[in-house]
Amino acid sequence: MGTGSREENASKQRNEPSIVVLKDNNALVIHALDDAASRLGLHIGQPLANARAMCPDLRVFDADVVADAKTLSDIADWCDRFTPLVALDSPHGLFLDITGCAHLFGGEAALLQTLVRALARQGFAVSAAIAGTSVCARTLTRQATGIIVADGGEAEAISSFPVSALGAGEAITTGLRRAGLKTIGDVASRNASEITARFGARFSTLLAHALGQGDAPINPRKPLPDYIVEKRFAEPIATDTMIAMTLSRLADTLIASMEKQGKGARRLEAAFFRTDGVVRAIMVETGRPVTRSAVIDRLFRERLDALADPLDPGFGFDMVRLSASRTEIVVQEQRDLDAHVHDNDELAALIDRIAARIGGKRVVVHLPQDTHIPESAVLAAPAQHHLTAAMQAEWPARVESEPPLRPLRLFDKPEPIKVPFATVPDGPPHQFTWRRALHAVVRVEGPERIAMEWWRQDGKQLTRDYFRIEDAEGLRFWIFRDGLYEGEVFDADGSPASPGWYVHGLFA
Structure with missing residues (x-):
């Protein structure tokens, strides 16, 4: 009797009209409905009160947009x-x-x-x-x-x-x-x-x-790739060997198609369609146009091995697609007699493999910028897209047998230090406290005065004086005073304030 009752209740619930409601202009309206509700004359956008008046036995669910x-x-x-x-x-x-x-x-x-x-x-x-x-x-x-x-x-x-x-x-x-x-x-x-x-x-x-009199164009979710190749399977595949073999064959076909037009791939995407409807897409990018299928195999192998969420075939993939969403014309170069060209190719291939494993945004090169502001003098850019610019960049020459004028690496944000007093108003500190440690200054080089770019300072035209400092322990710091003592820094009430001191980097 109990089993029969549960079956009858389940059958009754399936036959009851059901709707999903959403709040619109402070009123609940029908957002979606099943066939049973539609046969009763209910429709999307109808107020819930009207729907209940037409059918008191409605099953109502809240929408999860x-x-x-x-x-x-x-x-x-x-x-x-x-x-x-x-x-x-x-x-x-x-x-x-x-x-x-x-x-x-x-x-x-x-x-x-x-x-x-x-x-x-x-x-x-x-x-x-x-x-x-x-x-x-x-x-x-x-x-x-x-x-x-x-x-x-x-x-x-x-x-x-x-x-x-x-x-x-x-x-x-x-x-x-x-x-x-x-x-x-x-x-x-x-x-x-x-x-x-x-x-x-x-x-x-x-x-x-x-009525068929003209049509508005649709807006596809994804741009159409330049080249697409795919393989469908009557029997789904699930093993790593079959997946790798399929990608390799698709890479051969894709390269052959691009080669006819003299192009190479810069961005590739492999899409795996599972039999239960789940789709997994994996993308790799390259710094230079790829014209060999072996390179595509290696990049996707690196990418698949490094996935935090491994590729799950479930009951198998019934289709695998490989597409090139970004391609470029391949420029023929004389490569046999230039050793630097081969070195550059090997470096670009190494960057592509590392980027496939940890992500292209994490592999960067540093490019010099035409500015005297320390934190803006270097730009970190993705190595895959700026390798050539990085190799041709001209950095300021360093004087031999002289210590560097600036640290090789700066802090992301200058850290404040406590300076009880300076030897002279515009001079370096006698001692300072940084990270709860007191440092006694024994050697000083500077100052190097830098005026901030006024158009980026919101009206605060501050001046920095940088000093190379060595303490009694032999540690070397790059510190600066933000502002001058002649009234360049003011408190909230408009009265002159003492300028702040900061450490911006450490010398090796």
């Missing part, structure tokens, strides 16, 4: 297997531009059937349609599923649909019904200027696109 957006994005990633041009139609839909792709799946009908069945197996209720314009396809999905409209047949296909299928908003839909225009065909039969004058140009454009 963030989770819904993440799920929709995951579905969009999975749909990349059909076309690289996938756009979000938030909050519930996707646009897929399948121009030139349908024949790869046996035609439009076979593609549509494959997509709907695969998503249904993943637990999603899908309404899909194919039409010549994106607006017409979206209108079709609001009333039926599985419809394929030939070019030129958009107006006839949607003429019998209610005006709410256009998704123009509650106010316009109500206005059309009050005017006696209950179907899209009724609205289309009226003069366009009359519709524009009554409901606005935006609605007129929406109606024209739904």
Whole structure:
């Protein structure tokens, strides 16, 4: 008896209409609904109070907008297997531009059937349609599923649909019904200027696109790669050996395609499509155009080995795709007689391998900047993109047998020190306290006076005096006084204040 009761309750819950509500303008409205609720005449955007009046037994759930957006994005990633041009139609839909792709799946009908069945197996209720314009396809999905409209047949296909299928908003839909225009065909039969004058140009454009009269371009989530190669499997693969072998073969095909146009890859992405709908994408970048498949194999091997979240095949990958999203023309150079060229190639390859393991932003080179401000004199830039500039950079020459004028490395932020007094108003300190340790000054070199760039100081034109300091323990510091004693620094009340002292770096 207990088991039967649970089964009856579960069956009853499945048959009860369910809706998801979202707060809009201080009122709860329907954000999503199931087929049972739709058959009762409920629709998206309807106030919850009205829905309860029509159906007191409604099952109501609160919307989770963030989770819904993440799920929709995951579905969009999975749909990349059909076309690289996938756009979000938030909050519930996707646009897929399948121009030139349908024949790869046996035609439009076979593609549509494959997509709907695969998503249904993943637990999603899908309404899909194919039409010549994106607006017409979206209108079709609001009333039926599985419809394929030939070019030129958009107006006839949607003429019998209610005006709410256009998704123009509650106010316009109500206005059309009050005017006696209950179907899209009724609205289309009226003069366009009359519709524009009554409901606005935006609605007129929406109606024209739904009828197949022009179309607004979709905005794909990802830019179309320059080159794409992929491999589909009748039986999913799951072993590291098969994955590596597949990537190697795809790399050979990709390099051959680029070689015909004299190009090399700078940014590569490998996408792995699991049978349960999960998609994992891995990207690598290179400092110079890659023209050999062995280099691609090595970079992806380094990347896969270094993943903090290892590649999980689950029940297997049924498709692997390799794409080059950024390519450049390969410039032919004389390389046989120039030893420096080979050294540069080896250095670039090493940087690419390290970047594949720890990330390109963590491998940097330092470039000199034309400024006398110490913290701005060096710019840290990604090594992959600035290697040539770093090798050609000209740094200030150092005088032989002389100590360096500045530390090799500065603190990220100058650290304050306590100076009880200076030998003279503009002179160095006699002693100072840094990090709770007292340092007695025995040798001093300086000052080196630096005036700050006035356009970056928010009106505070401060002057720094830098000193090279050595204490009794032999430690050498680079310290500065921020401001002068002649009234360049002021307190909040406007009275003169003592300038501050800071340590900016340490000498070896």
